Amino acid sequence: MNILIDQGWSEIDSKLIKNYVLTNFVEAINFINLIAESAENMDHHPDLKLYNYKNVRITLTTHSSGRITDKDIDLAKQVDQIYESMK
16 A cells, blocks of 8 residues: 555545546546446446546545555556546
8 A cells, every 4th residue: 555655646534545637628537437337347336536637536435445555556556547648
């Protein structure tokens, strides 16, 4: 989990949270769609928030466990990979 913290993730109230800034609205929507595809494949669904037209906040937790699990960590890593691939 420390590697995620080093990459900008925060642990708040048993949730992993990270904000991303994209170049524009369309790119932010594309980012969300790519995250949605990965999340659906994992059957693990994050909370996604689009704000200020090009900012995306990802919140990960395993609701059934009430804590962060390996599924959250795996999806966080995928989200970071998606973001890096869009640069």
